[in-house]
Amino acid sequence: METILYLSATDADGRLGRPSLEAAAAAAALAKSLGGARLLAGLFGASTAPAAAQLGGAGFEKALRVDDAQLAQGRYATDAAAAFELAKAAAATLIIAPSSSRVQRVAAGLAQRLGGVVDTHATELLADGGVVALRRWFYRQRLQAKLSRTQRPWVITVDAGIVLALAGDGSMPTEAVMAALPASRTTVTGLRSPGGGPQTIRPEAALLLVAGAGWCKKQADGALHVAEADQLILAFLDKAKASLGGSKSVVDQQGEGASLTCMSHVNQVGQTGSTPRHAKGLATCCHGEEPHVVGWRFINDRRAVNLNAGCGWAQGKADVLYVADAFQVMKELNAIL
Numbered sequence: 520m521e522t523i524l525y526l527s528a529t530d531a532d533g534r535l536g537r538p539s540l541e542a543a544a545a546a547a548a549l550a551k552s553l554g555g556a557r558l559l560a561g562l563f564g565a566s567t568a569p570a571a572a573q574l575g576g577a578g579f580e581k582a583l584r585v586d587d588a589q590l591a592q593g594r595y596a597t598d599a600a601a602a603f604e605l606a607k608a609a610a611a612t613l614i615i616a617p618s619s620s621r622v623q624r625v626a627a628g629l630a631q632r633l634g635g636v637v638d639t640h641a642t643e644l645l646a647d648g649g650v651v652a653l654r655r656w657f658y659r660q661r662l663q664a665k666l667s668r669t670q671r672p673w674v675i676t677v678d679a680g681i682v683l684a685l686a687g688d689g690s691m692p693t694e695a696v697m698a699a700l701p702a703s704r705t706t707v708t709g710l711r712s713p714g715g716g717p718q719t720i721r722p723e724a725a726l727l728l729v730a731g732a733g734w735c736k737k738q739a740d741g742a743l744h745v746a747e748a749d750q751l752i753l754a755f756l757d758k759a760k761a762s763l764g765g766s767k768s769v770v771d772q773q774g775e776g777a778s779l780t781c782m783s784h785v786n787q788v789g790q791t792g793s794t795p796r797h798a799k800g801l802a803t804c805c806h807g808e809e810p811h812v813v814g815w816r817f818i819n820d821r822r823a824v825n826l827n828a829g830c831g832w833a834q835g836k837a838d839v840l841y842v843a844d845a846f847q848v849m850k851e852l853n854a855i856l
């Protein structure tokens with residue numbers, strides 16, 4: 520019989536965020552489909568009582584808790600020690616956790632300490648005739664694999680967005696677990712967020728605007744118009760509530776002088792960038808080369824604006840190619856919007 524431990528760190532307010540509650544729902548659903556599996560929660564943080572309450576009524580036998588002020592900050596040494604004690608106290612055979620940065624950091628170390636195995640970024644958990652399996656993607660979502668393992672304990676981290684978040688009813692027995700946390704040599708003195716620029720990455724937006732290196736190139740008048748490009752792109756993002764993507768060439772321009780201030784490496788779409796999932800995409804001043812367009816595989820409605828009628832988008836990669844000057848097109852579009 521499997522003993523499933525749902526494992527998570529808590530947020531600063533002692534609660535579980537949406538991705539953690541989604542992993543909790545995945546763990547509860549797996550326990551249900553296995554029939555007869557034990558299901559426990561293992562929570563660690565500065566104070567975990569609010570998180571335990573969020574899991575009540577969802578089939579968890581109890582919540583094992585490590586509450587310690589040292590766990591207010593995520594650190595490898597202390598998080599791994601707390602997670603290890605929780606897994607040991609539960610005698611868990613399966614440890615299901617969210618693919619959060621905090622858990623991902625300790626997942627492999629936890630498996631090592633337990634003498635177990637680990638798989639990360641699961642997108643589905645299955646109980647195929649009583650055999651636990653998972654699905655996950657490899658090589659940037661080109662290959663999907665179904666994996667099963669006989670080794671235990673098996674640590675599995677679950678990606679966000681694959682199941683609905685669990686909504687508990689607030690009552691759940693809890694048990695404190697003692698964990699001797701190692702002393703930290705670092706002190707967190709405060710948090711600093713990146714400068715107050717506009718938010719350009721909006722995963723929930725209906726439209727992705729992609730800017731390519733053409734925005735930073737000399738235009739028909741022989742001059743650069745990078746400041747104007749910045750202003751046109753930001754105005755469009757604001758008006759259309761679109762998300763901003765970039766080609767590798769445009770994000771790499773940062774080291775080259777004439778670069779868009781609205782663009783950074785996190786905006787890069789493509790083989791070595793991201794694979795966004797917006798319903799529609801509009802590429803501007805971007806050539807549409809395969810290493811870039813491969814990042815558009817989940818975007819079904821595609822349009823591009825390029826001066827070159829023979830650019831990559833014309834080779835069956837876009838539904839519509841406007842052969843036009845993107846500066847003029849965006850000016851017009853912003854005026855209409």
Ligand SMILES: Cc1cc2nc3c(=O)[nH]c(=O)nc-3n(C[C@H](O)[C@H](O)[C@H](O)COP(=O)(O)OP(=O)(O)OC[C@H]3O[C@@H](n4cnc5c(N)ncnc54)[C@H](O)[C@@H]3O)c2cc1C
Pocket residue numbers: 730731732733734736738765766767768769787788789790791792793803804805806807808809810811812814824825826827830843844845846
């Ligand atoms: C291993 C590998 C991995 C890679 N990974 C990625 C990746 O993840 N993402 C990625 O994007 N690339 C990636 N690349 C690079 C990719 O092959 C291209 O070099 C890159 O996408 C080109 O960027 P671009 O289209 O913005 O620039 P360019 O090729 O320089 O194209 C600029 C375009 O702008 C157009 N233009 C200029 N002015 C205007 C105007 N006023 N109006 C309209 N159009 C205009 C030009 O006609 C031109 O087509 C990778 C390459 C390799 C080898």
